[in-house]
Amino acid sequence: MKARVTVTLKPSILDPQGKAIEGALKSLGVGGIASVRQGKIFEIEVEGGDKAKAEAALKQAADKLLANTVIENYRVEIE
């Protein structure tokens, strides 16, 4: 099974990388960009076909390592 964990900074957290990208897009003349927040995507191949089990494992992975839940939110999606 293919799964995806998306990690993003919580909305209240300053994102200097996103700000730098936002500034670069503006200087490149790309119109209509209001703001940019950047994050990370983990594409994970899960063994077996049990969706509930996979979801539990992915949540554990995110809580233990993939995200720092002090500053980041995450979302788990299984195809």
Added chain:
Amino acid sequence: MKSAVVLFPGSNRERDAVRALRLVCGSEPKVVWHGDSELPSGTDLVVLPGGFSYGDYLRCGAIAARSPVMDAVRKHADAGGLVLGICNGFQILCESGLLPGVLMRNAQMRFQCRVVGLRVENSDTPFTRGYNAGQVIHIPVAHGEGNYEADAETLTRLEGDGRIAYRYCGPNGELEPKYNINGAIASIAGIVSEKHNVLGLMPHPENHVEEQMGSTDGRGLFAGMLEHVSRAA
């Protein structure tokens, strides 16, 4: 004083730490591999040196914080042993939960590599007793992610319990935004744990311990730890 310096893949300041400990504390530190699950017996101080453990992949310090040696470091800290995390070591301490808060990208979006002013906030910790409270020292920094952030409740607790050890400041101890080189909340450069036995610090005191380095301002930090351990013995 028996000290151990932990070597992670990507650490690059471990030799500076070893040299400073040898020079100021007068004994040879042991270098411990991150895959080891025990510290040398009788270790008084563990140093997590600066560098780029695991290439800063995922988040600075995140992978190192979950390595086998960190369980031993946690046990050592719980038993009241000294732990000093410098730069990447500070990031590892925050990622491992031994210190609260996180180190974010520098707010100014620039890697900072220079000598900064630091104000000693509380001289009543093993890591600051070598100085006077309010004293300004000059120490080098080299980091891209040293912007310390914590929620309001944590910050109040740190302030109230005297756990802010060092702040970025001007030549006379001024806490102005222009001296806060990475945008850290309350200009925080270093904090200690609840029991005051764990210090996380972004600047590199190990790089100002000899005249040839341009300053010996960092010696006080090592001398203070030595005094603390000698008195406890």
